[in-house]
Amino acid sequence: MDDALKELDSIHRKITAKNKSFQQIESKLAHNNQQKIISKRIPYYMTSVATLLIFSCLVLWKWDDGIGRADNYPVLSSTIMEAIIATNHSYDSFQPIEYMYKKDYAISSNNEWLELLHSLITNAERVEEQPIGKNMYDCLLLLENNENIKLKIWIEDNDLYFMEWNKKIVYKANNAESEQIMAGIQRIIEKE
Amino acid sequence: MVDGGEEFSQVYDEYSDRIFSYIFLLVNNRATAEDLTQESFIKAYQSFNQFNEESQLYTWLVKIARNTAIDYIRKKSKYRYLPFDLKNLYSEQQSPDEILLKGEKITILYEAINRLKMDYREVIVLRKIKEFSIKESAEILNWKEDKVRITTLRAIKALKKELKKRGEGFEEVLSNG
Incomplete structure (x- = not known):
């Protein structure tokens, strides 16, 4: 029975299938690498955007409060x-x-x-x-x-x-x- | 492509056929085996820093392939709420062409293995078909060596019983063992 079992050790695999698989592996790894780079940068981008938003909010808040701009008197609503x-x-x-x-x-x-x-x-x-x-x-x-x-x-x-x-x-x-x-x-x- | 691409290409060239045939024996389908082989090598590449030089590279790759295939089988099982069993999944399927081409004797053996419970099937594939040592099999299966020894004995016994059930043709298989 051992000889018969050893017969099952090798399953024929076409060389084209083997090469195609390798190309797909390469492609997936390259894609994963790109995603990894992007995901590593996401916190940086998010921090930058958050900083920008906070800064914008502060500027707008100051603007509304009448501090920190050219500060003209509010335009009169009527004649x-x-x-x-x-x-x-x-x-x-x-x-x-x-x-x-x-x-x-x-x-x-x-x-x-x-x-x-x-x-x-x-x-x-x-x-x-x-x-x-x-x-x-x-x-x-x-x-x-x-x-x-x-x-x-x-x-x-x-x-x-x-x-x-x-x-x-x-x-x-x-x-x-x-x-x-x-x-x-x-x-x-x-x-x- | 990726860092260490040339070295990885050599590893793939040397081991991918053996990994493919191992996975094939677990999933019984060429296309699925090819996909899972790809997945296994991607995992191997990504976790290569975890490879312990004390074990053989081939053993390590088979361990990754085994986990990948088991995950696939679990997901594919229609009876996810029950303990999965390859016998239930494949016993009614016709043997793939790759097996039929090897002749009647091998086909009977293959079908008999497929009717065994999962633990028995795994030790037969590793110990008797892939010829891993007890230590290597224990490492791949994450079992103790004693468990590998005992399970192998029981699996062979169960396989012979299964072959006997098949009647005609089993004597020829057993006579070679």
């Missing part, structure tokens, strides 16, 4: 219809609200001047330092869409600064426009 202006030396109050119907405030409805004011506000840039002015004006802007904006405006070293009342973000106006605006404010106040 300025009127500007109610009053002198004020305090940060803690806002005169046009309190004295709306008293005599020491002034109203401007001069379209040309209001457009210039709109442009000044829109083009103003945020500043990190917050210079305090002695002569401060409160300015209530009534917009066409019935919204209103409360600004505190002051001059420091010939530069015009403003901020929204009760907000700590200070903006510096463009010099060319600020001179005309300040002249207009003076005229409005003096006229009253």
